[in-house]
Structure formats: structure tokens, C-alpha cells
Amino acid sequence: EVQLVESGGGLVQPGRSLRLSCAASGFIFDDNAxxxxxxxxxxxxxxxSRISWDSGSIDYADSVKGRFTISRDNAKSSLxxxxxxxxxxxxxLYYCAKEYYYDSSGWYFDHWGQGTxxxxxx
Amino acid sequence: xIQMTQSPSSLSASxxxxxxxxxxxxxxxxxxxxxxxxxxxxxxKLLIYATSSLQSGVPSRFSGGGSxxxxxxxxSSLQPEDFATYYCQQSFSTPPFTFGQGTKLEIK
Numbered sequence: 744e745v746q747l748v749e750s751g752g753g754l755v756q757p758g759r760s761l762r763l764s765c766a767a768s769g770f771i772f773d774d775n776a777x778x779x780x781x782x783x784x785x786x787x788x789x790x791x792s793r794i795s796w797d798s799g800s801i802d803y804a805d806s807v808k809g810r811f812t813i814s815r816d817n818a819k820s821s822l823x824x825x826x827x828x829x830x831x832x833x834x835x836l837y838y839c840a841k842e843y844y845y846d847s848s849g850w851y852f853d854h855w856g857q858g859t860x861x862x863x864x865x
Numbered sequence: 866x867i868q869m870t871q872s873p874s875s876l877s878a879s880x881x882x883x884x885x886x887x888x889x890x891x892x893x894x895x896x897x898x899x900x901x902x903x904x905x906x907x908x909x910k911l912l913i914y915a916t917s918s919l920q921s922g923v924p925s926r927f928s929g930g931g932s933x934x935x936x937x938x939x940x941s942s943l944q945p946e947d948f949a950t951y952y953c954q955q956s957f958s959t960p961p962f963t964f965g966q967g968t969k970l971e972i973k
Contacts, residue, residue: 778962787952787964787965787966787967788901788903788909788952788954788964788967789964790960790961790962790963790964793959793960793962802959802960802961803960804960804961805961838908838909845914845915848895848897848956848957848958849897849914849915849956850956851899851911851914851954851956852899852901852909852911852954853911853920855908855909855910856908857907857908858908
């Protein structure tokens with residue numbers, strides 16, 4: 744059974760940093776790209792970042808570019824998101840999600856974690 | 866960037882109703898459109914990928930259609946467990962990996 748378990752969320756002041764982790768199990772971790780997706784409580788889904796299976800390709804949403812860094816450790820089946828210079832508007836539930844890729848433009852998120860809540864407030 | 870617009874934003878319906886949610890892309894995404902269902906306090910769950918392919922385990926009352934810029938998610942006969950928020954997502958041109966704003970399906 745695929746499991747994705749996020750951790751590391753919490754309350755942090757604006758301008759400070761936080762590191763999120765996602766522990767993966769039940770699948771061959773280094774076969775898949777991984778993503779972070781966030782959701783402000785009561786609002787919609789916003790994609791944050793993607794990392795390819797080998798960390799060779801990394802993408803960020805414009806809203807977090809230059810502040811957030813995604814990384815992965817395939818030996819430990821773990822995904823991370825280093826969040827620096829946090830803003831109030833970064834407050835959200837952060838999900839890690841596994842990508843399933845089926846052709847050159849065809850992919851979807853086939854498994855999601857339960858999320859970890861980040862609250863940025865003074 | 867490709868923008869995804871869902872309509873309606875919310876919808877009230879009764880058990881047994883047939884319901885259709887629409888998703889429009891700002892440019893052609895061919896058939897690279899996915900649908901997710903999210904229930905309160907839960908992570909999203911994949912329902913349909915590639916416009917019309919049902920994810921394993923998803924009931925056959927769910928169906929998807931469309932191509933190019935206009936897509937639909939149809940629930941043929943609403944069940945109590947279907948009341949949730951639905952999101953479309955395009956995978957044709959990324960990044961960004963764009964979601965629609967969501968459609969909240971409520972009980973009438």
C-alpha cells in the first residue's frame with residue numbers, strides 16, 4: 744500500500760524558515776517524480792513544486808520561486824521542502840503527492856499524503 | 866500559463882440527480898485533463914485521468930468527456946458519498962501544474 748506521510752508543519756513567524764518532510768513507502772520511490780501541493784483552509788489547490796525522480800529537473804510556482812527548495816533522498820524514500828522567508832500568504836496545508844506519468848504530456852497525482860499544516864503568523 | 870476555469874463554483878443537487886461540472890482551459894490541452902474529488906478534511910483523490918479514463922476503484926457513475934478546451938465531469942446518479950469538492954487539472958503544458966478553482970457539490 745502506498746503511503747505518504749508529511750511532517751514538519753507548525754506555527755512560524757513571518758520571515759522565518761521551516762522544513763517539511765514526506766516519508767514515502769509502498770512503492771519504488773526513485774521511479775517517480777514527486778510534488779508539493781498546498782491548500783489554504785477552505786480554498787482551492789495550488790501546486791507548489793515538482794522534483795523529477797533523479798532530482799535532475801525541478802520546478803516551482805512563481806509564488807514560491809527563490810524562497811522554497813525541494814529535494815529528495817531516494818535512499819531514504821523521502822521528500823523535503825525547505826521554506827525560507829515565509830509569508831503570511833504561505834499559510835496552508837501542504838500535501839506531498841506522487842506523480843504517475845503515462846506519456847509525454849500525460850501524468851496525474853495518483854497518491855496524496857494527508858498534509859501538514861503550516862501557519863505563518865506573528 | 867494555461868488557466869483552468871470550472872463552472873459552476875458550487876452546485877446543489879439531490880441524491881439520484883445527474884450532475885455535470887464543466888472545466889475550460891485557456892488554450893487547447895488536447896485530452897490531458899484530470900479530475901479529483903476532495904471530501905472535507907481529506908486529501909484529494911484521483912477520479913479520472915486523460916479526460917475519460919476512470920481510476921481503478923472509482924464507480925462507473927462517474928464519467929468524463931471533452932477535448933481541446935472544454936471538458937466535463939458527469940455523475941449519472943448522485944450518491945450521498947459524492948457530495949464533495951471537485952477539481953480539474955491540466956497536464957498538457959507544465960509547469961505550472963494548474964488546477965481549476967474547484968466546484969463544491971452540496972446536498973439540496
